[in-house]
Amino acid sequence: MKQVISYLRIKEWLASKVVFMFGILLLFYYCISANFDEVLLKTVAYFLYVSMFLAISYVVNDFADMEIDKMAGKKKVITNMPKWLIWSSLIVMAVIGNTLVLICADDKLLCVVFIILTYFLGLAYSTLGIRFKERGIWGLIECSFAQRCMPLLMILVLVKLDITMILMLVGWIVLSFIDGLRYIIIHQVNDLKNDVVAGVNTYVNNKKGNYRKLIIGLLITEIIIICILLISLWVKETIVTIIFVFVNVGLEYCIYIVIQKYAMKDIFLTYDSVPMEAFYNALFPILSGLCMISLDMRWFVVLFIMIAICFNPFLVKCKIAAVYIESKVKK
Numbered sequence: 566m567k568q569v570i571s572y573l574r575i576k577e578w579l580a581s582k583v584v585f586m587f588g589i590l591l592l593f594y595y596c597i598s599a600n601f602d603e604v605l606l607k608t609v610a611y612f613l614y615v616s617m618f619l620a621i622s623y624v625v626n627d628f629a630d631m632e633i634d635k636m637a638g639k640k641k642v643i644t645n646m647p648k649w650l651i652w653s654s655l656i657v658m659a660v661i662g663n664t665l666v667l668i669c670a671d672d673k674l675l676c677v678v679f680i681i682l683t684y685f686l687g688l689a690y691s692t693l694g695i696r697f698k699e700r701g702i703w704g705l706i707e708c709s710f711a712q713r714c715m716p717l718l719m720i721l722v723l724v725k726l727d728i729t730m731i732l733m734l735v736g737w738i739v740l741s742f743i744d745g746l747r748y749i750i751i752h753q754v755n756d757l758k759n760d761v762v763a764g765v766n767t768y769v770n771n772k773k774g775n776y777r778k779l780i781i782g783l784l785i786t787e788i789i790i791i792c793i794l795l796i797s798l799w800v801k802e803t804i805v806t807i808i809f810v811f812v813n814v815g816l817e818y819c820i821y822i823v824i825q826k827y828a829m830k831d832i833f834l835t836y837d838s839v840p841m842e843a844f845y846n847a848l849f850p851i852l853s854g855l856c857m858i859s860l861d862m863r864w865f866v867v868l869f870i871m872i873a874i875c876f877n878p879f880l881v882k883c884k885i886a887a888v889y890i891e892s893k894v895k896k
Contacts, residue, residue, distance in 0.1 A: 572642040578619040588850030601861040610665040617662025622687040629691040670722040686711035709745030819886035847875040
C-alpha cells in the first residue's frame with residue numbers, strides 16, 4: 566500500500582488540491598440548497614474525477630522525468646516498474662475517474678470537452694512534445710491552470726448555476742490559479758539545485774532573486790479574493806464563518822513566528838507551512854461541510870471523510886503553532 570501511495574503521490578494532492586476543490590463544490594451545493602439524494606452520486610463522481618486526474622498527472626510527470634530524476638539522485642517507485650504496468654495503471658485510473666462523471670453530467674458533450682481539455686493541459690506540462698515545464702513563465706501559467714482550474718470547470722456540468730454563481734465560479738478559478746502559481750514558484754525554488762544539475766530550464770532558474778516579491782504579491786491578492794468569495798457565508802453563516810477565519814488568523818500568526826523567527830526560515834519560500842494552506846486545505850472545506858449539515862444531517866458522512874483526510878496535515882500545522890504557544894506559556 567505504501568508503494569501505491571508513493572507511486573500515485575497521493576500525499577501531494579489528496580489533502581490539498583482535492584479537498585479544496587471538494588470544498589468549493591460543497592459551497593455551491595449550499596448556495597443552491599442542493600438535495601442530498603439528488604447530488605450524492607455527482608459528489609462521488611467529482612471526487613473520483615479530480616483524484617484520478619491529479620494522480621495521472623503526477624504519474625505521467627514522474628514517467629517523463631525518470632532519467633532527470635536519476636541524474637538528480639531521486640529514488641521513486643516508478644523507476645523500477647515495467648512500462649506495461651505503468652500504462653495499464655494510467656488506463657485504469659482514467660476509466661475510474663471519467664466514467665461516473667460522464668454518467669452524472671447534465672451536459673455530456675460539454676463534459677467530454679472538459680475531460681479532453683483537462684487531460685491535454687495536464688499532460689502537456691511534462692509530455693506530449695510540448696513540455697511546458699521547461700518553458701519558463703509559460704510553464705507556471707500552464708501547470709497552475711491545468712491542475713488548479715480545469716477540474717473546477719466540471720462543476721458547470723454537475724451543478725445548475727445562475728449568472729451570479731457562474732461569476733462566483735470564475736472567482737474561485739482565478740483564486741485557484743493564483744494559488745497554483747505561488748505553489749509552483751515555491752516548488753521550483755526548492756528544486757532549484759536539482760534543476761540546475763539536471764539542466765532543467767524553469768522560471769525560477771531564469772529569474773534568480775525576483776520571485777519572493779512575486780509570491781508575497783500573489784498571497785495578498787488571494788486573501789482579498791477569498792474574503793469576497795466567502796460573502797455568501799459571511800451573510801448566511803456569520804458566526805461560524807467568523808470563528809473559522811479567526812482560528813486561521815491565529816494559526817497563521819503562530820506558524821509565522823515559529824518558522825520565520827524561531828527556525829530562521831523564509832516562510833514565503835519554504836514548504837514547511839505555506840501561508841493560507843491550513844485554510845484552503847482544512848478549515849474552508851470543513852466550513853463548507855458544516856454548512857451542508859445545516860441543510861441535511863446526512864452530509865455528516867461527507868464531512869467526516871474530509872476531516873479524516875485533513876486531520877494529519879492540519880495536526881502538523883497545530884503542532885507548529887503549539888511551539889509558539891508553549892514558548893509564551895513558559896515565559
